[in-house]
Amino acid sequence: MKVTVELSSLNKDDDKIFGNIYFEENEYAFPEKGWNDFVIIILNWWAKSILKLLKNISIEEELDFMDGPASVKVQYLKNNSFSLYFILNKEVVYSSEVDVELFTKAFLKELNSLIRNIKENRWESEEIYSLMENYKMLQKCFIP
Template sequence: MCHQISIEIDLDSLTYSGQIIGEINFVIDTYDYFPGVGWSDFVAVLLKWWIDSCRALLFAPVASIYSFVFMDGPFSMSAQKITLSELELSFMEDGQMKTEIGIVSIEELKASLIKATRQFINAVDRLGWENEEVDILRHAIKSLEAY
């Protein structure tokens, strides 16, 4: 059975002082937040890294493993491609498995990443913030959407 996965950014938590920081989490089955509710990190940087990992997974052979890392702290999500369309996820802390999540659809991860990134970019635009990482993110999301 596949689990649902989404990426949630609390747009009201965003702050800007050269870098854009805000609350960002992976959410499994609408209730399991990782790293945890209230986790704050460098949103544009993380989204860019996660887009790179997702794009790589789309073309990687089965059994390939990619990480979706957080900048602040020892947390990451490990994603192993188990079929052409599915990933097995684990939440990691200090390189050790913290929680085995189970199977998710690569397409659902991709769609959630696109949605969260678009919402973030729109919020930054509304706020009038300019940032090099956001400019890089604009190009990265287009490359993910193309696949």
């Protein structure tokens, strides 16, 4: 299970960046393939939530989408894995267990690609700077 950001879908309107973002595993996509949302805003939320889990500040976080009734509940399990519960209209529609390090490194890879794309486009905003800082903090969790 990984987070996918379709870089070719990114669009900037004022200081907000929209694009396709969703979770995917094999043929399954949540909320759906091509889900369009406020990419930078929700990735900042998710990065902060993942940091709380990695730093043992909490054992459960909610990764919300801005548009629509979709979210992912993440629970930190003792065997160094995350249990992901995909919720649509307050109902669990799918679940997956992922290795914490593999999931987070895949998330960091998506953030890195996004940040590179943003720099190439010379887009700037406070939210983008915040995302870059969150990216750096997440990276530090895996640097020995």
